[in-house]
Amino acid sequence: MANLVRALGDYSLASYIDGENGTVSRELYVNSEIFEQEMEQIFQRCWLFLGHESQLPNPGDFIISRMGTEEVIVVRDRKDHKIRAFLNSCRHRGMKVCRYDEGNNLVFTCPYHAWTYDTKGKLVGAGFYNHPGAYTDTLPKEDWGLLEVGQFTNFYGSLWATWDPKAPSFEDYLGPFTHSLRHCLQSSDGEDNGLEFFRPFQRHRLPTNWKVPGFTSVTDLTHTAMTHRSAQAAGLHQDQGQGKDKPTKPFPQEKYAIGDHLLGHGGMCTFYNEPGVPEYTNEWFEPGVDDYFREATERKGSKLIDQIMAPHGWGGGHFAIFPAVMIDSWRLRWYHPHETGMTERWTLSGVDKNAPKAVKDAVRHYSERFNGPVGFFESDDMENWNYVWPASRGARARKANYFYANGLGHGVYDDRLPGVVVNGSYTEEAQRARFSRWLAFMQARSWDDLYPVNKSKTDRIW
């Protein structure tokens, strides 16, 4: 698969990225052969986000998620209650064995030839299996279960999988961002695995390449002033403490754009310099919500009285896990490639699972105002992402390069996140780091070339 791109001519993959001048060829976004190579070498290997355990509370519960262009069934087994993930493709002829987005099942029965699988993925029946003139001794059921992911993990309630059994552990894959992700999955009072996510979650289909939102929508601080100007005018953020109660005692913190050029993760980052938590200052429209969050913040502060919080992004997250997961403010968003120019963006919005109903309702309403079909912010973003594609793929347009040099050469390493490059908050350090890792994946023959990362032979190409 690594040779696909060579058919284009004398380009090598590395030549698409000009690290010296900080540019990226548009071919990376519009070329269908590169897209197919990404599916093989990135989405077959990386740890990918599947969903959250709160979507599957009961035995037999399932959701359909995606890994790259492919659907997977994520299901909680009826007997051992473990969650597993399987390719949604019958082993017999490849038909989808599940065509619902979510539900509760005893078995997944293929409507084609009635091969049927239990919630462990085991083949438990096939039409005419016991007929004397049919399969007789030629179908060993134990060998023909649904294809299970190579590795699966439940990380503080969030569900992740990779097709590659040789991939490093999820914690090794996250590297210095392990603590940041754990932090984002805590409730407001600092309890691990403290969130639940609203159902159904939001989906938007975008006629654009997956890297347009996936590689640029985190740490893209320069877009906010113009893209979201109308939403700011509407005062949507008023309930999130923008411009009202300022902290009486500013909490010592530093905000940067950061990028891990060895692992590909990065985004906006806040480094905290003292133990504890910042004072609660938000203001919600709904009565009682501020009281809940203020008390939760105080409880969290007492837990962290002698600990410095793990670095994480603004608003609780705002960083990306390579290749295409973005985490911010109780939201997990991930980008599913469908075709070179078609992407689905899924958004899980979370809330403290132990919060009272009034708080959960307020957070859900906020999420809908922000992300929903009639929300403000996301439609702003999608307008940009959607028009990037047709304006970049034409015969002339695709010969041009994108500019990724914002802050190039000004990043520095910071011991608080070893191996991660820290740069000004309005720079494109995180995007450059994602392209560094993108190139490493696209050139690597296996995980042996990708991990452990060789820090002496840095993958920094910028």
Added chain:
Amino acid sequence: MAETQKYELGGQGGIAVWTNLPEGVTLTLLNGAVGTVVANPHDGGYLLVEFHEHPDASKVGEEEYVFFNEVKSAEGGE
């Protein structure tokens, strides 16, 4: 004494009857096995059955998904 309910599995109507058979119904299979429906996935194809009698004695007491065309009759339950 109440009459044992028998379910008509043949004909067009039989498909809906099979799809909605409740737990507790006793099935007799074409191979002579007898078992009780313990779960119905409502997929129109299968029922999960616990066997009381089976030509393969090792399957007595075991649960297995039974396809509709392996079944001779259904009765009882409820």
